[in-house]
Amino acid sequence: MSAVFRSLRLLPTPSSFSSSLILPVSYRTRAFGKPNRSLRWSETTLGKSDLFVSKRARCSGGGARSADVRCVAPKDGRVVGVPDARYTGIECLLMMFLRDHFSFIEDVAAARAPESLNHLLNMLQARGEALISPAAKEGLIPLVIPLSENPSGKLTSLLRWPTSPPGMEMPVVEVHKHGVWLLAKSVDQYIHRMLVEEDANVENTSKLWDASAEAGQKLYKKADLSESGIADLDIYLLKKVGLFxxxxxxxxxxxxxxxxxxxxxxxxxxxxxxxxxxxxxxxxxxxxxxxxxxxxxxxxxxxxxxxxxxxxxxxxxxxxxxxxxxxEDEQIEYIKEKITEEGRMEDLKKGKAPEQAALDEAAFLMDLASIDGSWNEVVDRIAECYMEAGLHDIAKFIAFRE
Missing domain, CATH: 1.25.40 (Serine Threonine Protein Phosphatase 5, Tetratricopeptide repeat)
Known part of the structure; x- marks a missing residue:
């Protein structure tokens, strides 16, 4: 019954929404239940990052009962609909199980969502990327939280480390078949870079600036690139924004x-x-x-x-x-031997703690899967390893299926 989506698009922000909240989102989902084709459907939006959102709507359609409308139907293959209030008759409760990025990070990935994430999502869409479900992890390296997909099919995502290095709690990455490519150490750093590059673009518009809102104002003063006297964009980025x-x-x-x-x-x-x-x-x-x-x-x-x-x-x-x-292939063969039951027992006999043996196996499985991108084949065992190591939150995140 979970209505998890692959594609979504942002709508303009109503004045009733606080700027600290994610922009309302129009989701494309799968339908659950059998749609009543006599009903009319209209666009609906989401606001705050609730994991499960209940929408009360009024519906009509020849004596329709609530059971007849327990579905989410796409309108023009684009948006989610609820019965249009203009065609009201019987009040019913329409449950929409929609996950947004904030709730997914906090409730599924068990991590703190970056404060400026909503602004980054807006900016990614403003530059032509399609926002996608954070739960759309099928076939991907299991440590990523997808954000958007660009026209060439590349995914911009967050990396949820099992144990993050200092200063790299949730970096922005691009996902590839064999792993990830680091885009920025943090969401704020990536926003900062995007604004500088937009400022350097002779054809720049106000789209990215508008989308960045107060986060952009905090991170970058418009025209600072030209006023800095630094002619080379890359040098400015390295000196004023950070290392990339x-x-x-x-x-x-x-x-x-x-x-x-x-x-x-x-x-x-x-x-x-x-x-x-x-x-x-x-x-x-x-x-x-x-x-x-x-x-x-x-x-x-x-x-x-x-x-x-x-x-x-x-x-x-x-x-x-x-x-x-x-x-040669001996290193791969060595790793394959280490993840066998015999290899693990040998490590335990040598005094390795069971928790460390489980963590090592998870790391070995990730390495092997990266060779040919066979993530789906190992994701369940990787989750089990983290569970055995006592990292229950990361185990549940890795095992999560949409």
Whole structure:
């Protein structure tokens, strides 16, 4: 009966809604029950982040009973409808089981929702992305909370770490088949960057500014980019907003394009200095740079360092990094052996705590799944591992199905 949705779109904010609340949302859902086709349906909206929302509506349709209208019917394949009040006759209770991002993060992911999340959602939609259900995790790495999908099909999401590194409680990521790519360390940092880039765009409109509302006013003063005297957008971002993997990588690539290998290697080394804890991408990228400039031995060491991080954070296919590291299949076979019952019992006999053995198995399963993106095959066992380790909240989040 759960009416979880894949696609939704925001509506204009009525003045009756506090700016601290998420904008009303029009959801596209699955219907439950059999629709009464004689009824008329009209658009309805959601306001605050309630996990389950009960809407009381009046309906009509030739003596319709409440059982006849226990459904949510799409109008023009676009929005959710309730019986239009103009065609009232019998009062009925229409239960709409709708989850929004705030309630999902707090009630399912058992985490604190970023304060500016509603503004980010508005901005993502303003730049042409379609908001999607936070529960639409089928086939994805199980640690993400989807936010939106861009026209090319890439998902912008939040990453819900089992145990987050300092300063990376809920980073913004782009989801790929083999894992995630870090977009920003936080929601606020990503909003800040979006506003600066919009300010740099000669064709900028007021859409993103309007969508950012008070969050945007707090984070960025319009025209500060031009007033700063910094001509290079990337330099402004690094100096005034924060460090971003793609900006640093672009800086390294430009050094190589101009033949400045020394600056490229220095910047590559800087990239790996724990600016992005928990992510293997800086080491993997640095390995590729070192390989390009003929530092093969250093490239191998960097690649092996990258593979000490979760493989789903590499930002490359596992095999691309393993080739530089000169790893054969023995590492994969070793991990596969460790997650067998015999391998686990051997660890326990050596004194490893059962909780740690469960956490290690979960990490190994994530690594293996990242190789070919076979997340659905391991998600249940990963959830069981976290449950065995005593991390019940993360276990329930990972096991959640829409």
């Amino acid at each position: 993997p793609d900006v640093i990588e672009r800086k390294i690539s430009r050094h190589l394009e101009t033949g400045d290998q020394v600056s490229a290697m220095i910047t590559g080394e800087f990239y790996t200095k724990q600016h992005f804890p928990g992510f293997g991408r800086p080491f993997a990228f640095n390995a590729q740079i070192l390989l390009k400039v003929g530092r093969n031995l250093e490239a191998k060491d960097a690649a092996r360092g990258a593979l000490k991080s979760p493989w789903w954070t590499l930002g490359f296919k596992y095999q691309d990094v393993a080739d530089i590291a000169e790893w």
